[in-house]
Amino acid sequence: MKKAVFLLVLSFLAIYFASCTNKSEEYIDPRGTDYAGSESCIQCHKPEYDMAVKSSHFKATAPAVLGNVSGAFDSKNHTFVYDKDTKLVMEKEGDSLYQVLYKNGKETARYKFEIVFGAKHAQTSVYWKDGNTYELPLSFYHSVNSWATSPGFPADKPYFDRMVVKDCYACHSSNISSRTVDQNSADRNFMSMEVLDVIDKKTIVYGIDCERCHGPAKKHAAFHLKNPNVKTANSIVSFKSLDRQQRLDACALCHAGNDGMKLKSRFDFKPGDHLSDFFRETKSINDTAQFDVHGNQFRLMAQSKCFIKSEKMDCITCHNPHDNASKNRAAYSKICMSCHQTIKHTDKTLKSVSGSLLADNCVECHMPKKSSNAISFQLSNSKQLSNYILRTHRIGIYPNAKK
Numbered sequence: 001m002k003k004a005v006f007l008l009v010l011s012f013l014a015i016y017f018a019s020c021t022n023k024s025e026e027y028i029d030p031r032g033t034d035y036a037g038s039e040s041c042i043q044c045h046k047p048e049y050d051m052a053v054k055s056s057h058f059k060a061t062a063p064a065v066l067g068n069v070s071g072a073f074d075s076k077n078h079t080f081v082y083d084k085d086t087k088l089v090m091e092k093e094g095d096s097l098y099q100v101l102y103k104n105g106k107e108t109a110r111y112k113f114e115i116v117f118g119a120k121h122a123q124t125s126v127y128w129k130d131g132n133t134y135e136l137p138l139s140f141y142h143s144v145n146s147w148a149t150s151p152g153f154p155a156d157k158p159y160f161d162r163m164v165v166k167d168c169y170a171c172h173s174s175n176i177s178s179r180t181v182d183q184n185s186a187d188r189n190f191m192s193m194e195v196l197d198v199i200d201k202k203t204i205v206y207g208i209d210c211e212r213c214h215g216p217a218k219k220h221a222a223f224h225l226k227n228p229n230v231k232t233a234n235s236i237v238s239f240k241s242l243d244r245q246q247r248l249d250a251c252a253l254c255h256a257g258n259d260g261m262k263l264k265s266r267f268d269f270k271p272g273d274h275l276s277d278f279f280r281e282t283k284s285i286n287d288t289a290q291f292d293v294h295g296n297q298f299r300l301m302a303q304s305k306c307f308i309k310s311e312k313m314d315c316i317t318c319h320n321p322h323d324n325a326s327k328n329r330a331a332y333s334k335i336c337m338s339c340h341q342t343i344k345h346t347d348k349t350l351k352s353v354s355g356s357l358l359a360d361n362c363v364e365c366h367m368p369k370k371s372s373n374a375i376s377f378q379l380s381n382s383k384q385l386s387n388y389i390l391r392t393h394r395i396g397i398y399p400n401a402k403k
Contacts (some may be wrong), residue, residue, distance in 0.1 A: 030203040031175045034216035038209040041217065044224060049210070052322040056120040057208040060172040064113035069097055070123045071140035071147055080138055080147055080380040088138055088158050090147060099136050101158060111136055111160060115204075117172050120324060122388070124150050126164050131181070131198035133164045141377060143389060148377040151388075155378035166199060170266035171254035171295075174212040177203035213250065213321065214238075215271055237271040239321075244314055249275035251315040252298040257291065259283070294372040297393040304395035306339070330360040337362075367391050368401040 029035035042049045052058055062068045071090060072078045078090040091100045097113040111127045113136070118124060122141045126133035137158045139150040149155050153162075169176045178199045211217050220236035227234075239247055250271050260279035269278055283289045291299040298315070307313050318335055319325060326332070345358060357364070371387035378385055 029175075029211075030177065030205060031211070032216070034218050035211055036216070036218040036221050038211065040221045041210050043221070045210075048322050051320075052210065055322065055324050056118070057321070059119035060117065060208050061169065061204075061206045062116050062119075063206065064097060064116045064125055066095055066097070068116055069113055069125070070116075070119070070142070073097060077146055080149075082156055082158060086158070090138075099138060109160075115206075121390070127160075128201070133199065134160060135162045135164050136160070139377070141388075144379065144386070146379060148379045148386070151375045151377065155380075155382070166197060167262075167265070169204075172208075173204060173206055174209045175203060175205040175267060176200075208254075213271060239271070239316065242272055244312065246272050246274070247314045247316065248298065249273065251321075253278070255295065255315070256298040257296045290373075291394075292372055292374045293370050293390040293392050294374050294388060300392055300394035304393075306395045310339075329363055333360050333362040336366075363391065365398065365401045366395050367393065368398050 027037045027039070029037055038049065038053075059068075073090045073092040080088045082088070085104050087102050089100045089102060091098045091110070098110045099113070100110040101108050113125045114127045115133060116123050116125050121143065122139055124139035125136045127136060128134075135150055135153075137150055137153045137160065138147045140146070141148050153159060166176055166178045176199060178197045181198045205212075215237045217236055220234060223234045224230065233241075239250070242250070250269075252275055253266055253269050256275070260281045260283075262279060264278045266278065269275075291303075293300070301307050301315075315321075318332060345353075349358070353365075368391070369389050370392045371389055373387075375388035376385045377388070
């Protein structure tokens with residue numbers, strides 16, 4: 001009898017703890033109960049997920065753990081010299097990474113890499129302090145394979161007090177929440193009435209994930225797991241169902257600059273919404289404004305005759321949003337030639353550029369790489385500013401490009 005009771009109790013406990021384990025492992029998205037998390041997409045969309053998880057969208061922000069952080073930490077290329085007495089060194093301690101400040105050979109401060117921004121062209125990082133994040137003064141640039149000053153930071157003195165506020169995360173993450181805190185409540189001896197916006201770490205959803213572009217997916221996943229034979233997307237936003245302007249607005253949310261008057265937070269934007277409800281433009285797309293090549297891809301494209309004359313052209317015409325931009329220029333040329341079959345180059349161009357280049361590399365001449373006026377950096381021991389180089393999305397004729 002005792003043995004039977006013991007086995008009964010043991011079985012009850014096993015079931016109880018198994019139930020607790022399942023509850024603790026159940027995914028809870030900080031955006032709300034309508035969200036399922038990107039990993040729920042693997043069940044039906046594994047090829048798209050496997051591609052997207054490696055993309056720059058997914059890696060727009062990430063925890064600063066080993067494997068996510070670019071740059072050297074244990075070679076000659078891990079030190080930035082400000083002057084003869086001051087240097088900043090990239091150091092690894094266990095599984096943690098730091099930017100360590102030295103004055104006259106002695107360590108005076110160390111700042112831990114907490115979150116990284118970007119992966120493809122360059123990567124900057126932030127550290128946590130008093131409920132907010134602050135940008136580290138050095139970033140890694142793949143174009144020069146070296147550490148250099150973070151955008152806007154000086155090369156003669158290190159600064160650690162540039163706050164990266166919630167709005168900065170709106171194009172680099174899928175969610176982040178904050179709350180306002182009266183500084184007096186945190187420190188009774190502090191007499192200022194300053195109010196701070198404090199970020200909640202637990203609410204960060206790193207990178208631009210599936211649900212940021214397609215909307216909450218819990219109902220969608222549940223429906224299609226129960227109805228696998230239904231091929232029409234249910235309870236989710238398919239870009240095929242959006243009109244051209246809605247598709248453009250979804251990309252322009254983060255690829256049209258941020259100099260308009262903000263009406264709502266980007267985090268409130270859902271696919272299908274209109275960008276005009278979130279930003280009031282201060283510049284006309286059709287004026288002569290020189291939009292920067294960084295972060296202004298939509299506005300530059302919208303100035304192009306190709307876009308103006310087309311009724312269908314949008315970002316997805318050339319780009320797969322689940323993947324990084326292709327390095328295969330010939331593939332882009334095929335897209336160009338689908339509309340420009342009858343266009344011929346001038347005799348002058350034909351004499352100066354090879355036929356194979358003209359056939360397979362439209363973008364090099366008509367979308368050349370240009371310097372960003374918004375992002376520049378300096379290398380250690382260099383007094384010269386280097387500009388961030390990106391391909392312009394203003395399709396046109398550039399006489400000097402063929403050189």
